[in-house]
Amino acid sequence: MANEPPLQASLWHATAAPAPATQPFVGDRTADVAIVGAGFTGCSAALHLAEKGVNVTVLEAEQIGWGGSGRNAGLVNAGMWLDPSEVIRLLGPVYGPRILDALDAAPELVDRLAKRHDMACDIVPKGVIRGAHNHKALGGLIEHARQWRERGANVEVYDRTAFAKLTGSNHYVGGIVDHRSFSIQPLSYARGLARAAIAAGANLHEGARVTAVESANGKWRLKTAAGVLTADKMIMATNAYSDGLWPGMRETIIPIGCYMYATEPLSENVRQSILPGKRALYDAQPSMVFARYDRDYRLIVGSLGYLPSGEMVSPRSWAQRTLRYLFPQLGEQTFSHAWAGTIGFTSDHLPRIYEPAPGVHMVLGYNGRGIGPGTYWGKTLADRVLGMPASDFALPVSPVKAAPFRGLRSRFYETAFSAYRLRSLFQ
Ligand SMILES: Cc1cc2nc3c(=O)[nH]c(=O)nc-3n(C[C@H](O)[C@H](O)[C@H](O)COP(=O)(O)OP(=O)(O)OC[C@H]3O[C@@H](n4cnc5c(N)ncnc54)[C@H](O)[C@@H]3O)c2cc1C
Structure with a gap:
């Protein structure tokens, strides 16, 4: 920390x-x-x-x-990173389905509590989008969606063209929308x-x-x-x-950093071509890129890692480059807020x-x-x-x-995230 x-x-x-x-x-x-x-x-x-x-x-x-x-x-996701079949393989036939059912319903619990207690927490209940940066990742997402659909969940697959229309980005080869999930002011x-x-x-x-x-x-x-x-x-x-x-x-637990940057509110004409419908987006890369709006249409972009100083590609310049390749129509942006936190991985x-x-x-x-x-x-x-x-x-x-x-794992991940930021120089 x-x-x-x-x-x-x-x-x-x-x-x-x-x-x-x-x-x-x-x-x-x-x-x-x-x-x-x-x-x-x-x-x-x-x-x-x-x-x-x-x-x-x-x-x-x-x-x-x-x-x-x-x-x-603020992405209120259903389920876990793991595919349902992997959860059942790890936990067996009793605990596996139990945890899947519990976390399938968790976004609904959040929504219910927020409504019952009249919380002003800016829920955008329109599904969360997950993008694939290559065909291997798309295969993984299609399988993830198939397994959840088999369990009755509403998870849709989008091909490259439909995904570009959905997100306003040509960067991804396709992806999924999980209609159980939404975003929130955490x-x-x-x-x-x-x-x-x-x-x-x-x-x-x-x-x-x-x-x-x-x-x-x-x-x-x-x-x-x-x-x-x-x-x-x-x-x-x-x-x-x-x-x-x-x-x-x-x-x-293994502590892993996660940082994000927020732009000033985007102008009306630009926001129509970027994540129309205000759905949040994250992707399937190991270092995970995510982008979402807040209630005032500030665009938030982030990834895994801490906020180290003195790197050749700092998280701030990574954020600028990432917005440039994800949404070239956006033009240069300045950031009003930058922050980070620690995630507990197992x-x-x-x-x-x-x-x-x-x-x-x-x-x-x-x-x-x-x-x-x-x-x-x-x-x-x-x-x-x-x-x-x-x-x-x-x-x-x-x-x-x-x-x-x-300790070793945490340092290994941080090094991998720095290397990933460096790669953005060539994107
Ligand atoms: C940057 C970032 C992005 C994330 N993005 C998402 C996301 O999009 N979607 C999602 O579902 N999850 C996300 N997560 C994970 C999610 O935020 C956490 O899993 C969740 O907040 C954990 O909640 P918690 O109440 O268990 O712990 P925390 O919210 O971490 O609360 C622990 C509290 O314990 C207090 N504390 C510690 N020690 C003591 C002590 N000795 N005495 C008294 N108090 C103490 C701390 O001050 C802290 O407030 C993200 C996490 C981070 C850091």
Whole structure:
């Protein structure tokens, strides 16, 4: 996380719906359930617990949405990176279909909550587009769409000509549109979940970093600089922003950067020829390029990696070049906002659930697809705290185990992303 700009640098921070008011955390307090982290996972868990009358307190080190939830690209995707057949191969006939069904329905859950709690989070419900940069990638996308269609999902395939018309870009050889998915203002959504949780009775404190956790008399004591929270149960929802609070938890994921740039609002005539219909686009390259509008028609473009300084092709000049080859009709653009965040990847692209001690629940490793899944897992952890057996989870509970070659992998990916930016010189 060393190279990350503050959340305040992001377009989302500049344009988000106001955050709910919170009070500082001070003194000795008690709760039935303590939650560490106020992103999608923590806020969704708090909302679903508070709605059931549970006394729940969320402690957030910085501010609501400060982690991935306030920084992300806002693509509310269904499913996972993996094809359904691969998920079933890895997880077997019980957990495989369960997790597929759960994450198939996750965008619907986000939409339902946003509507029920009247969140101003700029949903564009028109399907998310995925482009293929070559024929091999197109074959993969066609197969992905086929497998999801077989499971009843509405995922359409587009050939080169139809895809160019759909996106306003001639760069891709074809692609798919997943009609289950949509885009959102992610920080507004995180704040909306927090506001709904507080309205339902949850306590939420910002600027309350938990510095130590200890067990005493069958309860959990969470210490901050200004107080102690004692709770029967604890949910850790710190994901890629885990700071070592629970031994070994941070080491179970591979941190990967992701950055993005936003233009000034595009003029009316230009915007008609670029992503008409305001659908978001991402592609099938390993370094993944994405482009989407915000509500004011600023075009946001981004990719994987941190924001290193002093590179021959900096992320900023990469962003300029990328817009030039994707949408030559756009002309030169200046950027009003640049920001980045950390994604928690796992070695097999599956999230992890941990229950390392009685009454302690954790889920993390959404692999860059955490809006729907974070909302879903927050709700599911609430069910678990309320008595759902662990065997009903959509994934098996795993031991807390470091990701193999974590540091090496992270450095390898960063080098690969730099090399990819360099390649843009020749595009
Ligand atoms: C740049 C970027 C782009 C992405 N794009 C997408 C996308 O388009 N679509 C998608 O679905 N997903 C995307 N993701 C992934 C998604 O944002 C995350 O998976 C999701 O936000 C995780 O939510 P969370 O609540 O689990 O964790 P987070 O939102 O990361 O929240 C964790 C919180 O824990 C707090 N915390 C940490 N330690 C402590 C402590 N000791 N005490 C108290 N609080 C603590 C942190 O301050 C933080 O606020 C992207 C992520 C990034 C970074």
